[in-house]
Amino acid sequence: MARRGPLPVDPIAEAKRQWAQHGWADAASGMSAVTSIMRAQQIMLARVERALKPFGLSFARYELLRLLAFTREGRMPMASAIARLQVHPTSVTNTVDRLVRDGLVLREPHPEDGRAALVSLTSAGRTIVEAATDALNTEVFAEPGLSEADTVDLVRILARLRHDSGDFLDPRPVPDPL
Template sequence: MPPRKPLPFDPIAEARRQWTAHGWGETADGMAAITSLMRAQQIVLGRVDEVLRPFELTFARYEVLMLLLFSREGRLPLNRIGVRLQVHPTSVTSAVDRLETRGHVRRIPHPTDRRAILAEITDEGRTTALAATEKLNGTVFADLGLPEGGIDTLVGLLNEMRRTAGDF
C-alpha cells in the first residue's frame, strides 16, 4: 500500500475545536487525548505489522514467543500465558494454535498437573523470535519519533493511566 499523503491540518485538533464549539468543552481535552492515543496505536501497530508480516507473525503471536523465550524453561502453562499477556484464554489458544502450525511452539502435558497443557518454544520458534526482535529493534523500537526524554515521559504517563485503571 503506497504511503498516504499527510493532511494539511491536524484532524484531532479540529475535532477538539468542534467539541468545544458544540458545548462539550469540559471533555474536549479528554476526547483529544483518547483520539490521539488511538491514532498513535494505529500508527505503531501498522509499523509493527509491516515488520512482522514476513515472519508470518502478528504482534500477539510475537508476544507469546517472547514470553516463552524469556521463561526459565522455554515453556509455560497456557493459562499463565493469558495472565501474563492480559488476554482472554481464547486468544491464547488461537495464538498457540497458529504458532504450533508454523512449528514455533508445541503443546506438551504439564509434568505435575494432568489438567494443564504447556506451550513450549521450539528451536524454530527461538530463531524466528530472535530474528523478528532484531528487525523490530532496528526499525520500530529504536525510533518512535519522540523528542529526547519523550519515551520516559510517555511510558510514565501510560503506566499511571494503566495503574489507575487497575491494570496492575
C-alpha cells in the same frame, strides 16, 4: 483507500474544536487524549506489523514467542501466558494453535496438573523470535518516533494511567536483609 500523505489539518485538533463549539468543552480535552492515543496505537501497530511481516508473525504471535523465549526453559503453563499477555483466553488459544501449526511452539500436557497445558518454544520458534526481535529493535523500538526524553515521559504518563485504571499493582517493598 490508503491515505497518500499527511492531512492538511490535524483532525483530532479539529474534533476538539468542534466538541467545544457544540457545548462539550468539559469533555473536549479527554476526547482528544483518548482519540490521540488510539491513533498513535494504529501508527505504532502499522510499523510493528511491517517489521514482522517478513517473519509471518502478527504482534500477538510475536509476543507469545518472546514471552516463552524469556523463560529459562522456553515453556510455561497456558494460564501463565494468558495472565502475562493480558488478553482473552480464546485469543491465546487461537494464537497457540497457529504457532503449533507452524511448528514454532508445542502444546504439551502439564507434568503436575492433568487439566493444564504447557506451551513450549521449538528451536524454529526460538530462531524466528530472535530474528524478529532484531528487526523490531532496529526498525521500531530503537527509534519510536519520539525523543528519548519524550519517550520516557510518555511511558511514565501511560504507566500512571494504567496503574490508576487497575492494570497493575505497585510492587511490594523488598524487606531489608536481616
